[in-house]
Amino acid sequence: MREAGERARGATAYVTLEPCAHWGRTPPCADALIAAGVARVVIAAEDPFPQVDGHGIAKLRATGIEVQTGLMRDAARELNVGFFSRIERKRPWVRVKLAMSLDGRTALANGESKWITGEAARSDVQRWRARSSAILTGSGTVLADNPHLTVRLEQNGPVHAFVPPLRVVLDRHLRTPAESHVLADGQAPTLLLHAASISANDSCFEHVACAAVAEQGTLLDLNAVLALLAARDCNEVHVEAGPTLCGALLADGLVDELLLYIAPVFLGDSARPLLHLPLLTDMANRWRLQTLDQRQLGEDLRIRLRPRP
């Protein structure tokens, strides 16, 4: 609108999200549209955020601006899928990344897993990490692989100033070693979630915080974990974890999307499985998924899926 200047007067504005009516980090967008003198606003998706939630539309209409909603609503919601999830469901959009062989194995029996997939697939993963608010893993993965869980952008790619995703480690008994990258590298903030029965001393590290979460069985309560992350404004949570945590999220119906990177190799049946899931005795109860898209990345295949309800 700033570029259009006077030419915006009488025009139609197309926006993906309902303009806000309140002062947040920026002034109300609805006021700017009114000041610009637009005649009509076409809104793809209504904003469920309590301080907007129809107030933006009402404010526009009150000044005589014609407002239409719903044009390409699904596509617009997809752009902000994590935001809608956090506001409407009080939990982040959970995207689980898994890299495996064609026979569904993620590591050799001895734990070796570098590298099943190739450079193009690993670079693609960085982009999904970058768009997330948090990267979630378990202490088992930290102990086994000692990952950085930071975003490594390509050297020649565009460099954006962006907030590094919060690294979240589910670490019931606080066994993450002090020298592990997520605690010691200082490259991004880290949150250790532990059982309430453990007392944490998180003063040792800058960038590291601890919080207690209720337990459920032998894991932390995953619903409580996601509620906590939503309360901390996490829209999208990117999961890179082992078969136990990924399987538990799936079995609990908490996975919204899967990124499956498949390398054209076999590792055999002694290698480690993709997901620990409860014993299935009837094919009718198999976990069914819907394929969103497929893409070739170097020699590897990426399949993006959503669990079916």
Place this chain on the structure above:
Amino acid sequence: MREAGERARGATAYVTLEPCAHWGRTPPCADALIAAGVARVVIAAEDPFPQVDGHGIAKLRATGIEVQTGLMRDAARELNVGFFSRIERKRPWVRVKLAMSLDGRTALANGESKWITGEAARSDVQRWRARSSAILTGSGTVLADNPHLTVRLEQNGPVHAFVPPLRVVLDRHLRTPAESHVLADGQAPTLLLHAASISANDSCFEHVACAAVAEQGTLLDLNAVLALLAARDCNEVHVEAGPTLCGALLADGLVDELLLYIAPVFLGDSARPLLHLPLLTDMANRWRLQTLDQRQLGEDLRIRLRPRP
């Protein structure tokens, strides 16, 4: 040439395979080309069959016909991949079909495997069965699933008179039940291959024959099995078997091609694995494959691959 008649005189003939120079089931093709008066023959692939093997080319050239070879040779050999394999390597082209979940599982822990993949994938399998000379399985699969291993063509599709593929069961101790479909349905010939130490009585069933094969470890000698099938003029062998036989063929370097049908479901880590393969302790030794093509079949994905040398 029959259609072209006199117009073939002085023309160029393009053929995928070197014309034969001997009397087989048909008269020599080279003679027909000579009689038609063509001036030039472009041959994609030379015929390694001992009774041809250059004699066809020589016969044409002896009459003054210009002969060129090698145009699209690889594509032409692909058309008859099983024939070239049998003649040049003395073993059939071995194509292994596997149907699995996204997490690389072929059946539930209790053995249930019907149906992981959908109708389109299962119909596609029929076409690969139909082009094969033999369908190979193990007695374990017969005992577990009692398959027919016949070709079921679509009702409305074109009906060709074709020889049903030979059903071959690796059955070391002749434990295939007399009432199993492969022995009792009479819909296609069946060959039971057993250990030499077992004496077979194959006079009970029409369409059923037995043959002894050397053993190697706890299986029949797979090289001997394939040599026997090549000697019986099998060009392409289609394998539908369990993780033991498929894994042994792969580990022995006897798999030429894989048809992997992947259903968008998870079955979990208690379900049965895709392939029994020797324990891998070094990622450098993983079984590497090359993707030939991918195709969506209903909800399922088919990936066709070849093991890398």
